[in-house]
Amino acid sequence: MHNTLFSSIYHVTLHDGKNENYTKQDLTDEMYNIILNLFPQTISPKGAEIKLCNKTYHIQTMLDSDGGITKLYIKMQNPSWAQAHLMTCGYSQINYTIFSKILAGKLGEKCTIEQPRLPYLISRVEPGVIMDKKCLEWLSPFARCIAWAALDPQNYFRLFSR
Numbered sequence: 131m132h133n134t135l136f137s138s139i140y141h142v143t144l145h146d147g148k149n150e151n152y153t154k155q156d157l158t159d160e161m162y163n164i165i166l167n168l169f170p171q172t173i174s175p176k177g178a179e180i181k182l183c184n185k186t187y188h189i190q191t192m193l194d195s196d197g198g199i200t201k202l203y204i205k206m207q208n209p210s211w212a213q214a215h216l217m218t219c220g221y222s223q224i225n226y227t228i229f230s231k232i233l234a235g236k237l238g239e240k241c242t243i244e245q246p247r248l249p250y251l252i253s254r255v256e257p258g259v260i261m262d263k264k265c266l267e268w269l270s271p272f273a274r275c276i277a278w279a280a281l282d283p284q285n286y287f288r289l290f291s292r
Contacts, residue, residue, distance in 0.1 A: 135283060136223060136249050136281070136282075137153060138151050138152060138153045139151070139152060139221070139249050139250060139251050139274070139277055139278060139281065140246030140247050140248075140249070140250045140251070141246075141250070141251045141252075141253065141270070141273070141274060141277070142229075142243060142244075142246050142250065142251070142252045142253070143253050143270065144232070144233070144236050144243060144252065144253065144254045144255070145254070145255045147242060147243055149244055149246050152274055154278060154282075156274070157271070157274055157275055157278060158271055158275070161268075161271060161272065161275050162275045162278065162279070164180070165272070165275040165276055165279050166275075166279045166285065168180055168189070169191070169276070169279045169280065169285075172189040172190060172191040172200065173191045173192075173193060177189055177190035177191070178190075179205070182268075183264065185204060185205075185262065186204070186205040187202060187203065187204055187205065187216075188202075188203040188204075188205055188213055189201070189202055189203075190203075191276075191280070193280070195224075196222055196224065196225055196227040196228050197220060197221050197222025197223070197224065197225075197227070197228040197280075197281075198220065198221055198222075198228070198280045199218065199219070199220045199228060199231070199232070200218070200219050200220075200221075200273075200276050200280075201215065201217070201218050202215075202216045202217045202218075202219075202269075202272070203215050203216060203258065204216055204258065204261055204262045204265070206261070213258075214258030214259075214260075214261035214262065215256040215257070215258040216255070216256055216258050216259050216261075216262060216265055216269065217253060217254065217255055217256055217259070217265075217269050217272075217273065218232060218235065218253070218254045218256060219232070219251060219252065219253040219254070219273040219276060219277065220232040220251070220252050220253075221249065221250065221251045221252070221276070221277035221280055221281055222248070222249065222250065222281075223248050223249030223250075223281050224248070225248075226245060228252070229245065229246075229250060229252050232252045232253075232254055233252065235254065236254060249277075249281050251273060251274060251276075251277035253269070253270065253273040255269065
């Protein structure tokens, strides 16, 4: 990842077209620390599982030189191998390649989406959200914690030395 320090990230939400600037102080410490500890596992080929609100979620992250894309799924009870895709988020501090990839997969949202300043987070709610509507209460804070954990150069050795 890029070594430039930053003080805020621009978050674009595709379902409503909002572009909000947030800082680390805007993150919930408890959620951020959970994400920070879990994030290295999400990069592995199998991803990571986490229990929240008596439900099991699967998180998968792909990182490359442009930034990262993280996908969140809820694990279904029946059949046990099934999962529903809840959200896709992408983040970068060097270019708009990830932004374009996420934007290209949008589902017909009618909002005009303006390109944010760097660094950015772009999040897309997926159709599987119908299987866990309650997650809408925490999806945006979750995405913000993921992006901050991934992009903050202070986390680099912690995340990638495992």
